[in-house]
């Protein structure tokens with residue numbers, strides 16, 4: 001790679017890339033994100049290469065392994081350009097037909113197209129798939145066009161043009177003003193205005209640092225991972241622009257150890273940026289020096305908290321500190337340090353390129369731009385979804401997410417991870433932004449959205465998060481450490497059928513105490529999952545405590561399975577599947593469950609095609 | 617479980633050198649050693665402490681604070697069950713139960729024969745295929761009780 005020591009040299013290189021006549025005309029984009037790779041993306045790539053060769057098309061088409069496209073439910077997904085042909089759930093054995101039809105005959109391979117489950121219509125183009133059509137993918141949409149391991153592919157889509165604009169056409173103050181006018185708020189969960197933090201940091205004497213929070217601790221979310229793996233350069237570009245605006249010469253990305261591919265792609269991307277002169281001394285001849293280093297976390301959720309993260313960066317255990325002084329004034333190495341989330345940084349190039357006015361045209365009064373959500377759980381279209389702020393929960397879960405699978409009923413959606421809460425059906429029309437979900441006792445958080453159906457027990461969900469937080473609390477302050485333990489004891493008791501009158505009130509009291517007196521955000525927000533489930537699903541708590549029943553059939557001591565004699569037609573499937581041999585009965589006659597033998601594993605319940613197994 | 621291992625000191629030196637003996641990189645140094653042996657052999661602690669100029673107690677406080685570091689030997693196969701929220705609502709608990717029954721260990725424990733360690737991890741980014749497990753670096757999805765047991769049996773067969 002050639003190092004560009006001035007802006008014009010880079011401009012010429014980009015022009016060359018964009019006007020390239022030789023080289024492949026078509027692009028076969030194959031998702032290699034974690035959700036797709038699990039189904040063997042690598043093998044599929046091999047088969048595609050063989051088929052291209054067979055048809056003499058190897059020179060005409062590039063096979064590009066990309067980061068997550070977002071539609072994980074239909075993985076592995078493949079898109080063929082030109083034409084935008086969309087093939088979901090591709091299998092190696094179908095590739096020959098897909099390649100021959102699409103590339104040789106120039107027609108879609110109908111058999112393997114996506115079928116809209118709602119209308120049963122076959123859909124040819126990616127852009128027409130309802131899951132994508134209703135999204136605004138201004139950040140995430142580039143994933144499928146970019147080879148994360150090739151900086152040229154980012155440059156060819158207009159990458160690093162915002163950096164050039166920032167370095168050569170804007171002053172640091174103008175950059176901060178642009179970010180301010182765009183009203184960019186932190187995507188890591190807090191929603192703090194980025195420009196305020198940036199200008200505070202800039203005001204204090206250096207050395208200053210910019211840091212990217214890629215710890216992604218919410219246990220059911222992977223938006224940041226999708227960006228880190230699929231488009232690392234957009235985060236790097238954001239960091240360089242931010243560093244220039246703030247006047248920092250060193251940057252860090254603190255990334256989860258559990259994301260090895262993200263670390264590898266980021267490392268390679270940093271190397272490439274350095275090689276062509278976008279990081280290092282005198283970037284593009286601007287006189288600005290800046291470099292970025294990676295630091296890996298150690299699997300501690302609390303290290304996502306700003307002061308804990310900085311302690312961890314310094315090589316210490318990640319224990320939060322009281323914030324008498326903000327980290328933007330005195331943080332990492334006791335210096336002014338500006339921390340933003342992955343997605344916050346990824347928004348920066350967009351704002352610089354397209355302007356604050358364009359950016360602020362998306363969203364609600366106080367929340368601008370788009371937000372990426374990780375839509376998971378009991379939902380038809382699991383995946384990563386990007387929508388303008390203010391899109392309603394119903395649009396996200398039903399129009400984009402396709403609703404609840406297996407004809408079950410929606411029960412709640414959990415937003416904001418362990419710091420958030422569960423929102424019931426009556427609030428599905430709430431627009432999602434920083435402020436609206438807070439009013440409901442939850443938070444938008446970093447973007448985790450876990451859909452729950454009637455088979456989810458809300459007491460168990462509350463217990464799940466408390467269990468998570470007990471493990472993750474750093475333990476240095478009393479309200480959080482002891483409060484969580486006590487909450488857990490009560491919730492365990494309730495789930496075991498030993499709940500007592502007054503338990504709900506006690507949970508509320510402990511929760512309020514923790515909110516008021518814990519030292520860091522982990523402790524103050526920890527009661528949210530418990531308090532919101534009590535607020536909206538009190539009857540379910542009462543069923544556990546008073547009637548000793550778990551209506552969802554999750555808490556084992558509080559329910560058993562029975563076979564509905566009317567509905568059972570004796571297909572014998574459940575008897576064959578039961579690992580305990582607890583089900584007996586003659587063929588074509590109603591079966592019975594031996595309660596002594598049953599371990600309530602639920603296999604019969606899940607496998608019965610006639611809904612004959614009942615939770616009692 | 618007693619297990620003696622031969623530590624390749626050259627490799628330990630290389631790891632420390634890779635980070636220029638930087639104290640701030642202690643966590644990553646420990647992680648790299650952990651990667652090498654599936655745990656941080658206690659014999660390494662004084663050496664690392666000496667090279668970085670930190671106290672041994674500091675290394676122990678780091679190793680016990682961060683979950684990715686183990687001070688105890690672990691199995692050949694680390695079975696990580698995803699207990700992320702999406703996998704939880706799709707029945708991760710049942711997968712753990714099945715594994716506990718079959719392997720006769722609880723999470724964070726290692727089988728007598730040093731073959732399997734049962735661990736939990738939060739969200740592997742494959743929520744669409746939940747519940748999922750990761751054995752060393754391989755991810756398996758769409759599991760239920762019987763399929764997860766089949767997978768474990770395959771690993772057992774392969775090893776013997």
Ligand SMILES: Cc1cc2nc3c(=O)[nH]c(=O)nc-3n(C[C@H](O)[C@H](O)[C@H](O)COP(=O)(O)O)c2cc1C
Pocket residue numbers: 185186187188189190191192213214215216217218301302303304305306339340341342344345446520521522
């Ligand atoms: C317990 C706890 C965990 C957190 N985890 C994360 C995280 O994983 N990723 C993140 O970006 N922010 C996390 N945050 C928020 C950060 O403290 C911080 O507000 C954020 O990184 C600032 O960036 P932003 O303004 O761009 O959102 C967490 C906060 C707390 C209290």
Ligand code: SF4
Pocket residue numbers: 302319320472473474475476477478480481518519520521522523524
């Ligand atoms: S609130 Fe919890 S995590 Fe935060 S400092 Fe206190 S004990 Fe540690």
Ligand code: FES
Pocket residue numbers: 219220221698699700701702703704738739740741742743744746747748
């Ligand atoms: S919650 Fe298990 S992979 Fe996401």
